[in-house]
Amino acid sequence: MGFSKRTALEEARRCPQCAGSECVKACPIKVNIPGFIRSVRENNTGEALEIIKESNCFPSVCGRICSAPCEKACVLKKEDAPVAIRALERFAADYGKQRSPNIRKENNGKRIAVIGGGPSGLFAAYKLAKKGYRVTVFESLEKPGGVLRYGVPEFRLPKKVLDSDISDIKAHGVTVMTNCFFGQTVDLEGLKKEGFNAFILATGAATPKFLDIPGVNLAGVYYGEEFLMRVNLMKASFFSRQLTAFPLGKRIAVIGSGNTALDCARSALRLGREVTLVFKNTEQEMRVRTIERKYAKEEGIKFEPLTRPAEVLSDDKNFVRGLRCVRMDYAEDASGKWKLEEVPSSQFEVKADTVVIAVGHVPNSNIKMFLPGLELDTDGSVVVDAETGETSLTGIFAAGNVVTNAQPLVNALAAGDSIAKGIEQYLVGVKNE
Amino acid sequence: MFEIVNRQILSEDIKRISVLAKDIASRAKPGQFVAVCPEEGDERIPLTIVDSDPSKGTITLIFHEKGQTTLKLGSLPIKENIYSIVGPLGKPSTVEKKGTVICIATGVGIAQMLPIARAYRNIGNKVIGIIGAKSKRRLMLEPQMRICCNKLYIATEDGSYERKGLATDILKKMINEETVNMVYAIGAVEMMENVCAFTKEKKIKTFVQLNPIMVDCMGMCGSCRVKVSGKMVHACIEGPEFDGHKVDFNEFKLRSNSLEELDEWYSQKSQLSTPIKEPGILTRFLWGSQKEQP
Numbered sequence: 001m002g003f004s005k006r007t008a009l010e011e012a013r014r015c016p017q018c019a020g021s022e023c024v025k026a027c028p029i030k031v032n033i034p035g036f037i038r039s040v041r042e043n044n045t046g047e048a049l050e051i052i053k054e055s056n057c058f059p060s061v062c063g064r065i066c067s068a069p070c071e072k073a074c075v076l077k078k079e080d081a082p083v084a085i086r087a088l089e090r091f092a093a094d095y096g097k098q099r100s101p102n103i104r105k106e107n108n109g110k111r112i113a114v115i116g117g118g119p120s121g122l123f124a125a126y127k128l129a130k131k132g133y134r135v136t137v138f139e140s141l142e143k144p145g146g147v148l149r150y151g152v153p154e155f156r157l158p159k160k161v162l163d164s165d166i167s168d169i170k171a172h173g174v175t176v177m178t179n180c181f182f183g184q185t186v187d188l189e190g191l192k193k194e195g196f197n198a199f200i201l202a203t204g205a206a207t208p209k210f211l212d213i214p215g216v217n218l219a220g221v222y223y224g225e226e227f228l229m230r231v232n233l234m235k236a237s238f239f240s241r242q243l244t245a246f247p248l249g250k251r252i253a254v255i256g257s258g259n260t261a262l263d264c265a266r267s268a269l270r271l272g273r274e275v276t277l278v279f280k281n282t283e284q285e286m287r288v289r290t291i292e293r294k295y296a297k298e299e300g301i302k303f304e305p306l307t308r309p310a311e312v313l314s315d316d317k318n319f320v321r322g323l324r325c326v327r328m329d330y331a332e333d334a335s336g337k338w339k340l341e342e343v344p345s346s347q348f349e350v351k352a353d354t355v356v357i358a359v360g361h362v363p364n365s366n367i368k369m370f371l372p373g374l375e376l377d378t379d380g381s382v383v384v385d386a387e388t389g390e391t392s393l394t395g396i397f398a399a400g401n402v403v404t405n406a407q408p409l410v411n412a413l414a415a416g417d418s419i420a421k422g423i424e425q426y427l428v429g430v431k432n433e
Numbered sequence: 434m435f436e437i438v439n440r441q442i443l444s445e446d447i448k449r450i451s452v453l454a455k456d457i458a459s460r461a462k463p464g465q466f467v468a469v470c471p472e473e474g475d476e477r478i479p480l481t482i483v484d485s486d487p488s489k490g491t492i493t494l495i496f497h498e499k500g501q502t503t504l505k506l507g508s509l510p511i512k513e514n515i516y517s518i519v520g521p522l523g524k525p526s527t528v529e530k531k532g533t534v535i536c537i538a539t540g541v542g543i544a545q546m547l548p549i550a551r552a553y554r555n556i557g558n559k560v561i562g563i564i565g566a567k568s569k570r571r572l573m574l575e576p577q578m579r580i581c582c583n584k585l586y587i588a589t590e591d592g593s594y595e596r597k598g599l600a601t602d603i604l605k606k607m608i609n610e611e612t613v614n615m616v617y618a619i620g621a622v623e624m625m626e627n628v629c630a631f632t633k634e635k636k637i638k639t640f641v642q643l644n645p646i647m648v649d650c651m652g653m654c655g656s657c658r659v660k661v662s663g664k665m666v667h668a669c670i671e672g673p674e675f676d677g678h679k680v681d682f683n684e685f686k687l688r689s690n691s692l693e694e695l696d697e698w699y700s701q702k703s704q705l706s707t708p709i710k711e712p713g714i715l716t717r718f719l720w721g722s723q724k725e726q727p
Contacts, residue, residue: 140651142470142517150649179434179519181651184465185456206653210665217660217684226654233474318687366652366670 002063003084008091012041015083018075023085026073028414031055033070033085040088049096052089057126057169058119058413060161063090065152067289067408104173105132110427113138113196115182118146119409120400121202122169123416129172131420136196137174140181141233146204150229151260153267183370198395198423201382203367204412205401209360211255215312216357220249220320224260224358231267249353253278253323255309256358257286259408262293264356265301276302276350278309280328280340304350308342312355323350363402371396381405388422389415397422435515438491443573446498447541448507449483455490457482457520463548464526464642464674467492468650470517471506478502479647479669481545482521495544495573522650526640526674528552532559532614536582537604537628539565542620543574545642549617551581559583561607565600565620569593601627613637618677622686629677639677643668645688660684 003011015037023033032051039048052059066086074082110133114121117139125135143149148162170176180186188199208223215221250273254265257279265275277296279286283305286293297303306328315321327346330338363380375383375392382391382398389397399415401407439451457467461482470477478500484493498507509515526549534553538546543564554560562582566572567590579585586603587595596603601624607613608631616639618628625641632639645668648654652670659668660681666672 140519141649142473179517180456181519181522184521185460185519207667208653208655210655210658217658217687219687223655226648226656229648229654230476233477364652365667369670 002094003087003091005091005095008040008088009043011084011088012037014076014081015041016075020075022073022075023070026069028069028410029056029417031070031089036092037083037085037088040092045092045096046099047096048092049098050100052092053098053168056413057123058165059089060093061119061148061157061165062410063087063093064157064161066410069410104171105130107134107173108132110134110198111136111194111196112198112200112423113191114200114202116146116202116204116400116402117141117144117176117178118202118204118400118412119148120204120412120415121146121200122166122174123413124200124202124399124419125174126169126172127416127420128423129169129174131424133423135174137176138180138182138186139176139178142178144176144178147206150232151206151225151263153228153232153263153270155266155270156263183366188371197427198397200419200423201367201371201391201396201398201402202400203364203402205361205363205381205405207362207364208357209362211309211357211359213309213311215314215320218312218314218320219318220247220353221312221355221357224254224256224264224356225361227264227356227358228260228267231271247354248273249320250274251352252276252354252356253350253352254356254358255279255323256360257281257288258358258360259288260361261356261358262286262288262296264358266296266299268356269299269301273354274302275300276304276352278304278307278323278325278350280306280308282306306340310347313349320353320355321351323352323355324348325350361401361405363405367402379405385422387418388425389419390422390426395426397426435518437509437511437513437515440509440511443495445570446507447495447544447571447573448498449493449495450506450509451491451493452515452518453490454492454518454520457518458485458490458492459487461485461492461521462525463528463552465521465523466650466673467494467518467520468522468647469494469506469515471502471509472516475505475516476500476502477517477519477648477650478506479522479644479650479673481548481642483544483547495541497541519650522669523673524671526552526642528556530556530558531638533561533612534558534615534617535561535563535604535607535613536617537563537565537600537620537624538618539600539620539624540567540571542642543572543578545619545644546617547574547577547581549619549642550578553617554581554583561613562586563588563600563603563607565589565624567591600624601631604628605631608632608635608637615640616677617641622682625677626682626686629680629682633678640674641677641680642673643675643680643685644673645685658688 017034036048036051068086070085071082076082112133112135114125114137117137125137129135208225252268252273253276254261255278265277268275307325310326311324313322327343328340329343331341333339384398391398397419399419400412436453441449466479466481468477480494482492483495496503498504536550560582562578562585565588588598588600616632618625619642645657647657650669652667657668658665662679
């Protein structure tokens with residue numbers, strides 16, 4: 001739940017408004033945090049929202065699911081009680097009303113195509129539209145939002161909130177073309193003929209890493225993306241009007257320790273299943289916020305830390321019966337380093353009817369099919385110029401997880417700023433020639 | 434957006450619809466498919482583009498009404514809009530001049546085979562078509578296949594039409610009699626496996642089109658994973674056409690097993706629907722049957 005007005009005011013008063021403002025330095029998209037907290041303290045939520053919107057077009061999204069590096073950098077962190085910046089941002093977004101109308105900049109005749117309507121694509125589009133470019137976003141699903149729509153479950157980010165944020169972006173003059181798969185429905189040559197001057201690649205990293213243990217091809221083994229997509233897009237969420245449109249057993253084992261795994265586990269729990277979370281590391285090493293880990297524990301998800309899945313067991317009908325696991329533990333090897341090693345003869349079985357695998361992502365592999373000649377890293381991410389964000393092909397820029405490869409939301413958004421500058425440079429250069 | 438302009442019932446629970454989709458129609462190639470979502474919040478299903486007309490801007494889809502989504506799609510009338518169609522997806526099939534090509538298809542696979550047989554014929558191959566179905570009622574697209582094949586053999590399992598038996602039996606006979614340069618097989622998994630096992634012995638190049646479960650059809654979910662020559666690939670972006678001798682059919686069968694389970698799950702009666710009862714007193718009174726009974 002968000003803050004009430006009284007709690008928000010009390011929390012905002014705790015902010016010391018320090019001169020160094022470590023939080024702004026830590027924030028990848030440089031939101032004026034002391035500024036908006038001051039407005040909240042003065043009981044002026046509308047102004048606070050406007051201050052946030054200067055640099056961030058997703059205030060209500062970031063207010064809910066941001067990984068909040070600002071709170072880690074806060075000076076009050078030493079006293080173990082940083083200012084709840086994320087919650088205050090959510091308060092400002094929920095209760096604030098924008099005073100001044102969205103002013104569309106006069107367009108300067110340059111057209112830019114953004115490929116991928118996910119968070120980083122929309123963010124870059126917003127930044128460029130604010131500078132007066134005519135931006136078109138090409139989205140392959142039926143609604144823009146990308147991972148925020150199909151990935152993040154309803155209980156963490158209501159879709160209504162997302163819709164309101166996106167409609168605000170559209171109000172700045174961004175056109176969104178849905179049902180438009182770049183490379184197949186439209187392609188680079190055709191778009192260049194239509195008169196697009198520059199392209200931004202923001203296809204994200206959504207292809208799941210394949211887990212290589214025996215039995216992953218059994219019926220009843222899902223990958224995290226598929227599971228979340230079925231739950232979110234097909235309205236099988238926990239307030240569902242429809243039945244879940246896919247077979248799901250009573251007991252579910254989720255493999256993985258990231259945000260996707262936790263999202264899968266928590267939404268499966270809301271569908272009324274028994275959930276066990278199996279992962280290799282300790283609980284402290286999980287790549288999620290501590291508070292969400294605590295929520296998950298409170299909700300009743302069984303944690304199996306320091307466990308490595310060895311095999312998916314099948315019954316006689318080729319359905320999943322269970323998961324054979326091996327315990328792991330830290331042990332000192334010959335060189336004196338601590339390393340994860342298997343505990344001998346510690347095999348045990350986790351009973352499960354369905355296994356969901358969420359062990360990480362790699363960038364979408366179809367980019368190299370549709371853009372031959374694009375320079376890629378060993379892990380499949382696009383190589384870009386650090387300052388401008390331009391790829392090895394001229395006129396094509398890249399932003400978001402397709403570059404950084406499975407990073408939190410804010411880090412994916414951060415590329416938007418530098419790309420806006422890079423495109424400006426590029427287009428001015430083209431003009432001079 | 435995507436308006437249905439034509440709708441036709443082909444055979445028992447198989448329907449054909451033509452949909453207005455300009456961008457897709459102008460770019461569709463044989464072997465590609467579209468992801469269709471009939472209403473908001475439905476499952477997205479992959480359907481092969483059977484025919485496309487760039488001048489009218491329409492694409493033709495043929496589907497078997499067996500699940501919830503296909504039933505809903507089949508019930509949409511003409512002039513109704515489909516919520517979302519994305520495509521054309523997948524790699525187009527590699528059509529080359531080979532000589533004699535056998536196109537073998539069963540069930541709904543005949544619809545998938547039609548554009549491919551047409552493409553092979555247009556390029557100058559001798560196309561021999563073999564189509565099979567359970568009974569005459571289930572057989573579809575026979576006249577269209579007759580036009581685009583040099584020769585057409587038909588097999589029905591119960592012998593209600595033409596030859597009795599399986600389509601693979603005819604294939605084996607044909608390969609023993611004639612020199613065949615290539616085989617293209619689409620249909621049930623067992624049939625494709627049989628064909629591939631047979632052609633591997635004879636060393637004839639074989640292509641198959643796999644139709645696994647897909648959720649987003651854009652290489653994101655991993656539900657369409659198939660093992661091809663020892664490597665996991667997404668059938669939606671690398672396929673759906675694969676070299677039949679490299680596909681691991683055992684693993685593929687495991688996954689298609691769950692597809693059948695899904696259908697079973699779908700066909701369960703909805704708890705919400707009211708059961709059909711004997712007509713009540715009021716109904717019988719209105720019918721006038723009350724008078725007749727003393």
